[in-house]
Amino acid sequence: MSEKDLTSLLFDNSYTSLLPADTQTQNFSRHVKNCCYSFATPSKPPKPHLIAYAQEVAQVLELSTETCESSDFLEVFSGNRLLSGMHPYASCYGGHQFGHWAGQLGDGRAINLGEILNTKGERWTLQLKGAGPTPYSRKADGFAVLRSSVREFLCSEAMYHLGIPTTRALSLISTGQPVIRDMFYDGHPKAEPGAIVCRVAPSFTRFGHFQILTARDEIDLLKRHVDYTITTDFPHLGPPSKSVYLKWFEEICTKTAEMIVHWMRVGFVHGVMNTDNMSVLGLTIDYGPYGWLENYDPHWTPNTTDNENRRYCFGNQPHIALWNLNQLANALSPLFKTHEPLQETLTHYASHFKHSWQQMMVNKLGLLTFNPKTDSTLLSELLTLLQSAEIDMTLFFRNLAQLTISDQSPIESINNTHLIEPFKGTFYQTSQLNSKVTKTLEQWLHRYLQRIRQDNQSNNSRRQQMNAVNPKYVLRNYLAQLAIDKAEQNDYTMIKDLLDVLRQPYAEQAGKEHYAEKRPEWARHRAGCSMLSCSS
Ligand code: AMP
Numbered sequence: 071m072s073e074k075d076l077t078s079l080l081f082d083n084s085y086t087s088l089l090p091a092d093t094q095t096q097n098f099s100r101h102v103k104n105c106c107y108s109f110a111t112p113s114k115p116p117k118p119h120l121i122a123y124a125q126e127v128a129q130v131l132e133l134s135t136e137t138c139e140s141s142d143f144l145e146v147f148s149g150n151r152l153l154s155g156m157h158p159y160a161s162c163y164g165g166h167q168f169g170h171w172a173g174q175l176g177d178g179r180a181i182n183l184g185e186i187l188n189t190k191g192e193r194w195t196l197q198l199k200g201a202g203p204t205p206y207s208r209k210a211d212g213f214a215v216l217r218s219s220v221r222e223f224l225c226s227e228a229m230y231h232l233g234i235p236t237t238r239a240l241s242l243i244s245t246g247q248p249v250i251r252d253m254f255y256d257g258h259p260k261a262e263p264g265a266i267v268c269r270v271a272p273s274f275t276r277f278g279h280f281q282i283l284t285a286r287d288e289i290d291l292l293k294r295h296v297d298y299t300i301t302t303d304f305p306h307l308g309p310p311s312k313s314v315y316l317k318w319f320e321e322i323c324t325k326t327a328e329m330i331v332h333w334m335r336v337g338f339v340h341g342v343m344n345t346d347n348m349s350v351l352g353l354t355i356d357y358g359p360y361g362w363l364e365n366y367d368p369h370w371t372p373n374t375t376d377n378e379n380r381r382y383c384f385g386n387q388p389h390i391a392l393w394n395l396n397q398l399a400n401a402l403s404p405l406f407k408t409h410e411p412l413q414e415t416l417t418h419y420a421s422h423f424k425h426s427w428q429q430m431m432v433n434k435l436g437l438l439t440f441n442p443k444t445d446s447t448l449l450s451e452l453l454t455l456l457q458s459a460e461i462d463m464t465l466f467f468r469n470l471a472q473l474t475i476s477d478q479s480p481i482e483s484i485n486n487t488h489l490i491e492p493f494k495g496t497f498y499q500t501s502q503l504n505s506k507v508t509k510t511l512e513q514w515l516h517r518y519l520q521r522i523r524q525d526n527q528s529n530n531s532r533r534q535q536m537n538a539v540n541p542k543y544v545l546r547n548y549l550a551q552l553a554i555d556k557a558e559q560n561d562y563t564m565i566k567d568l569l570d571v572l573r574q575p576y577a578e579q580a581g582k583e584h585y586a587e588k589r590p591e592w593a594r595h596r597a598g599c600s601m602l603s604c605s606s
């Protein structure tokens with residue numbers, strides 16, 4: 071790998087060279103029309119400190135360890151200094167928030183430093199989140215607090231290592247500048263430490279980038295932005311044309327379906343699936359009040375703002391993704407004479423989702439193929455059991471792989487006490503492990519063993535298949551909060567430890583088992599562990 075210092079980063083900046091800029095260059099909040107972005111310079115933090123960086127992202131950018139640990143790196147990724155070739159900008163987008171059209175949103179606290187090309191020819195956009203106000207900041211300050219920045223930094227990388235499409239995080243830097251936040255919007259604002267994350271992705275283009283142009287009837291610009299996106303981010307589709315627009319939309323549908331299937335696999339709840347938080351590349355984007363399922367509960371949402379309607383709860387995510395794709399189809403419709411081709415293409419989402427979800431569940435259960443006759447029931451019975459008995463989803467699936475079928479002896483003769491032993495620790499309330507639930511669990515496990523016996527796979531290969539998709543280590547809500555509590559006391563060790571453990575989420579890591587433990591009781595109702603607001 072070629073390793074560069076910062077001055078040799080090759081900035082290409084196709085977004086700003088090929089799409090029109092706001093002609094107003096003063097940085098104040100406003101509606102920005104007839105263009106795609108506004109140039110905006112990051113604020114200069116008074117006392118930046120590098121808390122952590124992700125070496126894998128540095129490698130993608132071809133930056134050496136020495137470079138990442140240099141004062142130049144700190145200056146540049148805190149927003150204090152621009153490199154030659156950087157031409158920072160904030161982009162304009164709109165979106166549906168909680169089902170309602172919200173008009174212009176835009177990069178209110180994200181500033182893109184530019185796009186680099188690495189020696190492999192890969193394009194990566196570098197974006198500072200929390201670097202101060204832009205024309206899209208509306209009434210807010212453009213900054214970000216440490217707690218939300220720790221969460222974004224850790225989760226981006228955790229998702230990447232889980233094999234889930236996501237924007238990446240290069241660095242986490244505290245600014246030395248306090249930020250005032252009213253965490254629960256209850257009239258108790260307080261000063262919190264500020265921070266900046268450098269996010270990295272091929273592009274940060276959202277459904278909302280196209281929605282805002284159509285909403286404003288800027289159809290020429292819509293076409294330009296679509297053509298630019300296809301040419302830059304989807305070059306394999308060929309030169310833009312009507313038929314390529316459809317292929318592009320189809321790819322967005324399938325990529326979105328893939329992303330959601332991954333979320334359902336690992337128990338990730340995004341928390342704010344507004345259309346401005348949906349990437350056209352099918353990347354998980356904008357880590358806000360996200361959370362990880364502890365006890366399996368499709369109705370669970372970590373986002374207190376959504377407590378009442380639960381629009382963005384775990385089980386609703388597949389449906390909301392479709393709703394969002396429908397909004398994107400509406401935004402793209404001026405490129406076509408009628409809605410029909412887009413609506414037809416949209417059907418790919420449901421079919422792709424169904425197929426991928428089944429395949430994902432086949433892998434989670436360690437089956438060879440999905441047999442609709444038996445497996446739909448097997449699965450739905452399991453999910454009902456997990457939900458009704460407050461069972462930890464991650465631990466349950468991980469422990470399921472431990473079962474061994476030793477010979478052809480009748481399954482009924484298996485010692486039930488041994489059989490349920492690996493699952494005892496997956497219950498959140500021991501009182502739930504009563505005779506009725508125990509019986510249901512035993513019966514389900516018998517059916518499961520019968521089913522896997524039909525496949526005739528060795529215990530080892532089944533276990534391997536399962537352990538490759540059922541993580542042992544996820545960024546449990548309480549772990550992220552403990553790392554934040556320490557970071558707020560200037561102790562960053564747990565951030566580094568978590569980053570390290572989450573690099574190998576599927577591996578057994580000796581000495582790290584405590585990071586795989588289910589939520590302790592103290593965290594059941596603690597803010598930050600089970601309840602999060604959008605305040606960040
Ligand atoms: P989010 O809910 O984080 O996806 O943000 C929705 C919109 O609000 C986006 O346009 C953000 O850029 C903007 N936003 C969120 N927090 C801030 C902030 N502190 N300052 C300025 N804009 C913000």
Ligand code: MG
Pocket residue numbers: 346347356
């Ligand atoms: Mg957002």
